Amino acid sequence: MTDDRARPGRLLLRRLRRGVISTFSTRFEGFPYGSAVPFALDAHGCPILLVSRLAAHTQDLLANPNVSLVTHDDEVVTGARVTLLGRASPVDRDEAAARRYLALFPDAEAYAGFGDFGFQRIEPVAGHYIGGFGDIRWFDGADYLLAPSALDDREDDVVSHMNADHADTLRDYCAHASGARPDVATMVAIDGDGFDVLADGRPRRFEFPRTITDADAARVELVRLARESRG
Secondary structure, eight states, X not given: OOOTTTHHHHHHHHHHOEEEEEEXXXXXXXXXXXXXXXXXXXXXXXXXXXXXXXXXHHHHHHHOOEEEEEEEOSOTTTSOEEEEEEEEEEEOTTSHHHXXXXXXXXXXXXXXXXXXXXXXXXXXXXXXXXXXXXXXXEEEHHHHSOOOOHHHHHHHHHHHHHHHHOHHHHHHHHHHHHSOOOSOEEEEEEETTEEEEEETTEEEEEEOSSOOOSHHHXXXXXXXXXHHHHO
16 A cells, blocks of 8 residues: 655656665675666556676675665755665566666667566665655555556556657647757656656656546546646
8 A cells, every 4th residue: 555655755766767776795795785777667666677697786686685776866965865675576578667667768678688688676675765854754665666556557558649649748748847848759658656758868757746546547637737838
């Protein structure tokens, strides 16, 4: 069951898509090893990594799957940051989570098929979010995750519809958010927290003001945002 205490941390992870993963070092026993990584969150909030077996952090997590992932806003001291503790496990390339990763990082397609590369999912156990002074909270991994919903089964339909019939609206979203209108805007993913657009090849995250669970609710939010963007 999702807990509102955990939502800000999940939203931050969805928006930033980069951080540091810490593993138990196999080379230097007893020491943690940190490595900068890009990541994508699946529909439910689990971080997905594309890793090479040659990387030190991959060798570490294969020996001990307990890991942590931390990310933060540009202001490290005063900005928001979150640390997620969890356990890593393999993900098949044909799973929706892997497809979402490649949609958000299309350049990764060039090496995702190499034999030494594979996807890993971090199943959250607990997390620690700091939103600023006085806003500090721990949350449970089960409360952090979005439950399966009707939107999961309709994601491809919504994404295809928006790209086929509302390409100009997607450009409006981006222009309203950043002040710059992209030449091309493509929706690549949608979930209960919001949706992702590639604007001239660069990912941009749009958040819903509340968690949604079905395609009808998604339509309401997308129409609302379109009106705001053109207001």
